[in-house]
Amino acid sequence: MQSISGFSKMPKAKKLEWIAQAVSETPENFIADFKKFWHQDESTQKLFDEFSENTISNYYMPYGLAPNVMINDKRYAVPMVIEESSVVAAASKAAKFWQDKGGFKAKIIATKKIGQVHFLWKGDFNKLYCVFDELKERMLDDTASITKNMRERGGGILDIELVDKRDLEPDYYQLKATFDTCDSMGANFINSCLETFAKSLQNWLMEKDMFVGEEKDATIIMCILSNYTPECLVRAWVECPIEDLGMVEDLDAPTFAFKFSRAIEIAKNDVYRATTHNKGIFNGIDAVVLATGNDFRAVEACGHTYASRSGQYRSLSDCSLEGGKFKFWLDIPIAVGTVGGLTALHPLAKRSLEILGNPNAEELMQIIAVTGLAQNFGAVKSLVTTGIQKGHMKMHLLNILRNFEATEKEVAQAVEHFKTEVVSFTAVRELLEKLRADQIQYKK
Numbered sequence: 001m002q003s004i005s006g007f008s009k010m011p012k013a014k015k016l017e018w019i020a021q022a023v024s025e026t027p028e029n030f031i032a033d034f035k036k037f038w039h040q041d042e043s044t045q046k047l048f049d050e051f052s053e054n055t056i057s058n059y060y061m062p063y064g065l066a067p068n069v070m071i072n073d074k075r076y077a078v079p080m081v082i083e084e085s086s087v088v089a090a091a092s093k094a095a096k097f098w099q100d101k102g103g104f105k106a107k108i109i110a111t112k113k114i115g116q117v118h119f120l121w122k123g124d125f126n127k128l129y130c131v132f133d134e135l136k137e138r139m140l141d142d143t144a145s146i147t148k149n150m151r152e153r154g155g156g157i158l159d160i161e162l163v164d165k166r167d168l169e170p171d172y173y174q175l176k177a178t179f180d181t182c183d184s185m186g187a188n189f190i191n192s193c194l195e196t197f198a199k200s201l202q203n204w205l206m207e208k209d210m211f212v213g214e215e216k217d218a219t220i221i222m223c224i225l226s227n228y229t230p231e232c233l234v235r236a237w238v239e240c241p242i243e244d245l246g247m248v249e250d251l252d253a254p255t256f257a258f259k260f261s262r263a264i265e266i267a268k269n270d271v272y273r274a275t276t277h278n279k280g281i282f283n284g285i286d287a288v289v290l291a292t293g294n295d296f297r298a299v300e301a302c303g304h305t306y307a308s309r310s311g312q313y314r315s316l317s318d319c320s321l322e323g324g325k326f327k328f329w330l331d332i333p334i335a336v337g338t339v340g341g342l343t344a345l346h347p348l349a350k351r352s353l354e355i356l357g358n359p360n361a362e363e364l365m366q367i368i369a370v371t372g373l374a375q376n377f378g379a380v381k382s383l384v385t386t387g388i389q390k391g392h393m394k395m396h397l398l399n400i401l402r403n404f405e406a407t408e409k410e411v412a413q414a415v416e417h418f419k420t421e422v423v424s425f426t427a428v429r430e431l432l433e434k435l436r437a438d439q440i441q442y443k444k
């Protein structure tokens with residue numbers, strides 16, 4: 001492909017034309033496919049174009065609802081944006097399963113966010129450490145105008161620490177700050193504070209007579225929030241007497257509970273299983289995070305780091321069968337907001353929050369964690385009973401049929417046929433070939 005300059009300045013249609021000419025043998029069809037997804041309402045399209053850069057179209061994702069999700073005795077219909085079949089169905093099924101067993105419970109354990117100024121400094125650490133409280137005051141003063149609104153809402157900067165990191169790198173220190181960002185995810189707020197801290201540090205060193213020579217100079221490497229927020233933590237759980245689980249598919253309650261708890265134990269100890277297990281949790285989590293206009297990459301990155309906090313990557317969820325009780329829970333850090341960012345801009349993110357009853361950030365954290373737990377319960381329940389393919393393949397079959405542009409009649413015939421046969425891409429193709437050949441034969 002040829003290099004291009006000035007791409008970002010080109011109008012959208014020209015960008016599309018350029019890529020079509022560069023990669024497609026049928027540029028007109030290529031352009032038409034992308035244009036099909038341009039929003040008919042110009043102002044909505046402009047909004048979407050402005051979320052990102054160099055846009056040539058919109059990429060649609062299915063938006064579904066998982067109804068009947070009882071959390072702390074309140075019923076929700078949870079919006080989920082996800083392209084994978086079976087996920088919304090599994091969450092809905094799990095919600096229904098727990099509905100008459102007390103529903104899901106959730107609680108916030110902590111809501112602290114973290115940011116760091118990474119800097120290099122050649123000087124006497126003890127000297128700096130002894131007067132750090134003075135610098136801290138200075139940093140709080142210098143950020144007062146940035147933090148005013150947040151303080152009025154009950155949040156702001158909670159603490160700033162000076163951390164000696166010379167065991168990792170020569171002359172390396174951090175200003176490690178904790179924040180309460182109330183109902184916003186807070187990335188911009190935190191980063192603005194950090195960049196101001198860096199300037200305060202540099203000015204303060206220059207001004208203070210006790211620092212001399214190279215001590216006057218701190219090299220700021222970078223200022224950035226950390227997406228690892230182990231102290232922005234929520235717990236979601238379900239529990240009931242083992243007997244109340246009833247028959248689960250063809251397993252009696254104690255057998256199901258036993259197999260389920262073993263599956264969790266395996267995911268706690270085997271990295272290969274843990275990764276797939278946690279992927280199932282994020283099927284639920286990401287879908288709600290996306291639907292509410294939050295940053296799913298941040299939530300995922302954080303969750304996976306948290307899963308490794310013992311030094312080995314492990315299951316995020318846990319299960320116990322003590323005292324005749326089945327208890328299944330998930331502790332997970334989730335940094336999300338219900339104000340600011342895309343939550344206010346994306347028309348459907350706003351509607352998602354409306355569907356959830358306009359929760360604050362803490363309530364949303366609980367809803368998201370519960371959806372992850374529901375998803376995980378649904379997946380592991382299938383795995384230890386019928387196997388995952390039974391439910392999965394039913395949905396998958398419809399996707400494959402869509403791929404082959406099956407007619408309604410063919411879909412009905414295929415669904416009937418695969419009630420007793422194993423679904424595979426090849427098996428579906430062969431069946432359709434046969435049905436279509438029979439049809440031609442019949443017409444002759």
Ligand code: MEV
Pocket residue numbers: 084276277278279280281283379380383388
């Ligand atoms: C598929 O998207 C997710 C599962 O693999 C999760 C799991 O294995 O627990 C079904």
